[in-house]
Amino acid sequence: MGLDEALRAVGDAWQKVNSGGTWQADKNLADYAGYWPHHRDHRRPNGWHPHVHAVLVFNSRPP
Numbered sequence: 026m027g028l029d030e031a032l033r034a035v036g037d038a039w040q041k042v043n044s045g046g047t048w049q050a051d052k053n054l055a056d057y058a059g060y061w062p063h064h065r066d067h068r069r070p071n072g073w074h075p076h077v078h079a080v081l082v083f084n085s086r087p088p
Contacts, residue, residue, distance in 0.1 A: 028066065028073045035064075035075045056084035 026034075039062070042048060060079050067074040 026072055028075070031073045031075045032064075032066075035077060039077055055087040058082040058084050 060081050062077050062079045065076055065078065067076075
């Protein structure tokens with residue numbers, strides 16, 4: 026898999042995480058404020074390994 030294809034796959038997966046019903050319900054438990062994503066791309070012997078580290082920001086603690 027090339028880097029462009031791998032990045033599209035990571036973007037599609039991140040979109041699914043953020044739009045899924047579980048996340049939509051859970052983020053309201055602690056007054057979700059937003060997130061700051063950081064994308065990383067590693068070149069490994071078997072190809073590219075792109076992934077996301079994200080800081081999730083909440084205005085309060087979950088119950």
